[in-house]
Amino acid sequence: MPAVYGLIDGNSFYCSAERAFAPALRSQPVVVLSNNDGCAIARTPEAKALGVKMGDPFHLVRGRRELRGVQWLSSNYSLYGDMSRRVYQVLADRVPRVEPYSIDEMFLDLDIPVDLAVFCAELRREVRQVAKIPTCVGWGPTKTLAKLANGIAKDHAELGGLCDLRDPEVRADWFRRLPVDEVWGIGRRTTEKLKAGGVETIADFVALDLRAVRDSLTVVGARVQMELKGVSCLPLQLMAATRQGLACTRAFSRPVTTWEEMREAVAAYAARAGEKLREEGLEACQLAVFAHTNPHNGDPWHSANRSARIEPTSDTRTLIVEAVRLLEPAWRPGYRYAKAGIMLNDLVPAGEQARLFATRNPQASAKTMAVMDTINAQHGRGALRIASTGIARSWATKAQRLSPRYTTRWEDILQVDTY
């Protein structure tokens, strides 16, 4: 186990990825919106200062006078994923091991014989120069302390984006100043529980008897306390966990009220889920499908959902037939459906399940799907698709403020003017 863990985290990662290619955005407040341009999910400090909150619905706040200068952008996940890949590669070239914890945060093995303050400053500079993302770095003897250090670096500009929590005295000082909910793994419920017991600061929490913590917060809470004391319980994970299930769910761009459209949408999601399954060489043994209204619009709540076991498959045609067959009896006319989705569970490696009473021909199915996937790989996703997934798709997710996919699409690459 490394003696020092680091956490590097992109500042307003999505906004920074946008600013990397559009210098005009660097002097303006920027907000990135969720799917369907629904609500704010990333904000630059300027946008935060203007009062844009996480989750603010775009259609409600866009008219506010003080927000006139804000640049609102659709989420460009192709770009963010590729910029995250670049950050990872820069780090992997410099430190022994990197755990990509999320698209914008990576844990580092910093068990290296160097002056870490100098090294991490250089790491930040290099990520900024090469992958174009400004970051903060925190480090300490455990992952929980590295995460806390990172948060401190982010909240205290005077630290220059760096925070070292290796020294127990430095830690104790911060522990007395910070509320317990700043700790990774201490959620809202736990905080309430702790507050009821008079625990306000991290110092209060660390001072609790370990057995008392285990009794009220289970072994998970006890582990957090151990980590805060400098005893490492969470090792670096270098591989993503194997999939337990796979989902394809999306909010519609407008309410769906006819069965024809709902059937189309569900078929389209089933088709995408099938593609994902085949990309990973898996088959699903259980399928769930749902559709529901949005009570926040003032519509009455209604949720249609069904699930069933299916013969193991990754065949798009089978998934569509099963999904539509399942949802049809649960669908009710008269409701304005806002969202639908498919969930596949009980995933097994393709071709591994014994098929004593198979009703379909798996070889023929695999061949047809392989042809379809090859054509779609060559001519773009959706070039060849099942007709029931719809042609016009007016319900499909809208992203009307999408920036170019600068690094993943040949037609979208950055254009530069000669001086």
Next chain:
Amino acid sequence: MTPPRHPDLTGDGAYRGAETTGFVSPASDHIEGPIDLTDVLDLRRPGRYPVKVLGEGLTHRGILPGDVLVVDAAAEPHAGVVAIVMIGGDVLLGQLIWRGGRWFLRSGRPDRLPLALTEDAEVWAVVMSLVRERV
């Protein structure tokens, strides 16, 4: 089922010059696949970005409008290189020069003075190679 006409479509069984059915291919130990320009141009490196040229200011360096340049953000800028500079909200391509202790961006146009790179200017990346789709 009729066999597909393009071996590509059979996935794993694609013919690459070695997978003969009758006579053993004498090339089977020497198959290397087509040249991959992603490797040649080193596009997997984290600092490599492709960009498209607008304008005719660098024709004297053989860089034409419509050309795609592969630039490297990890490369150290030095005098004489062609680089992308982000300055005051603009993205500009030009030649870096060092004069009187300061960096400038030189234009290929005779009627334009070199642009002084101020504090807020960022040398975004240095041009490494050029791709021209249609010659």
